[in-house]
Amino acid sequence: MMKVTKDTRVLVLTGAGISAESGLKTFRDAGGLWENHRVEDVATPEAFRRAPVMVWNFYKERWQQALQAKPNPGHLALAKLENWLQDNFHLITQNVDGLHTAAGNKRVIEMHGSLHTCFCTRCHTRFPMKDINLEEDIPLCPKCKGMLRPDVVWFGEVPYHLDKIDALLHNCDVFMVVGTSGVVYPAAGFVMTARYFGAHTIAVNLNPMENSEFIDEFYQGKAGEILPRLIDEWINSADK
Ligand code: OAD
Numbered sequence: 001m002m003k004v005t006k007d008t009r010v011l012v013l014t015g016a017g018i019s020a021e022s023g024l025k026t027f028r029d030a031g032g033l034w035e036n037h038r039v040e041d042v043a044t045p046e047a048f049r050r051a052p053v054m055v056w057n058f059y060k061e062r063w064q065q066a067l068q069a070k071p072n073p074g075h076l077a078l079a080k081l082e083n084w085l086q087d088n089f090h091l092i093t094q095n096v097d098g099l100h101t102a103a104g105n106k107r108v109i110e111m112h113g114s115l116h117t118c119f120c121t122r123c124h125t126r127f128p129m130k131d132i133n134l135e136e137d138i139p140l141c142p143k144c145k146g147m148l149r150p151d152v153v154w155f156g157e158v159p160y161h162l163d164k165i166d167a168l169l170h171n172c173d174v175f176m177v178v179g180t181s182g183v184v185y186p187a188a189g190f191v192m193t194a195r196y197f198g199a200h201t202i203a204v205n206l207n208p209m210e211n212s213e214f215i216d217e218f219y220q221g222k223a224g225e226i227l228p229r230l231i232d233e234w235i236n237s238a239d240k
Pocket of ligand 1: 095154180205
C-alpha cells in the first residue's frame with residue numbers, strides 16, 4: 001500500500017458509482033439510467049435540437065432526485081481527506097449531482113457540468129436551477145427570453161476545465177479513481193496520463209474496470225465502505 005502523508009499530492013476522479021449508495025442511479029449497471037433511455041435521445045446536442053421538452057423532462061427529474069439525495073460515507077471520507085491535505089488535494093468529478101460540494105469538498109472540478117445550473121443558449125448567462133420556472137416545458141432565459149438548457153456536458157461536447165485537469169494530472173503523486181466504469185473519454189484516459197507522468201494509481205470500484213491495466217492498487221467493493229477505511233488508514237499511519 002502506498003504511504004500517503006500531508007505532502008502527498010492526491011488527485012481523485014469520481015464517477016456515478018460513488019453516488020450509488022446515496023440512491024442515485026449509475027449509467028451502465030443493471031437498472032442504470034442508460035437502460036431506460038437511449039443516450040442519443042437525451043444526452044446529445046442533436047437530441048436537444050430535435051426534442052427539447054423530452055430532454056428537459058429527463059434533467060428536471062434528475063435534478064429533483066439530486067436535491068433529495070444526501071452525501072454518503074464515501075463522499076464524506078473524501079471531504080475528510082481534503083480537510084487533511086488542503087491544497088495537495090483536488091477532486092475531478094464526472095457527476096452532476098453536486099454531492100461532493102454538499103459533503104464539504106471545496107476543490108471540486110465538475111467536468112461534466114451540474115444539474116444545479118442551466119444556461120441560456122442565446123446570451124450564455126448561467127442561472128441556478130432553483131431560480132428558474134421549471135413549470136415551463138422549455139424554460140426561458142429571464143434576461144433575453146432565449147431557450148435555457150441544462151448545464152451538463154452532452155456526448156459530442158467538450159468537457160469543462162480540461163486545461164486545469166491536464167495540469168493536475170501532470171502534477172500529482174497519487175491518482176485515485178472511484179466508481180467509474182472507465183469507458184467514457186476523455187475521463188477514462190486520465191489514469192493513463194497520470195501514471196505516465198509518474199503517479200501511483202489507485203482504483204475503488206464495485207467491479208473490475210475497462211482500463212484496469214493502468215491501476216497499481218485495486219480495491220473491489222463499495223466506495224462507501226472502502227474509502228472511509230482507506231482514508232482513515234492514511235491519516236492514522238501518517239501521524240505515527
Ligand atoms: P457508469 O455507470 O458507467 O459506471 C459506474 C461504475 O461504478 C461501475 O463500474 C460500477 O461497477 C461502479 N459502482 C457501482 N456502485 C458502486 C459503489 N457503491 N461503489 C463503487 N463503485 C460502484 O458511470 P460513469 O463511469 O460515471 O456522462 O459514467 C461516465 C459518464 O458516462 C457519465 O458522466 C455520463 C455517462 O454517460 C455524460 O452524461 C456526458
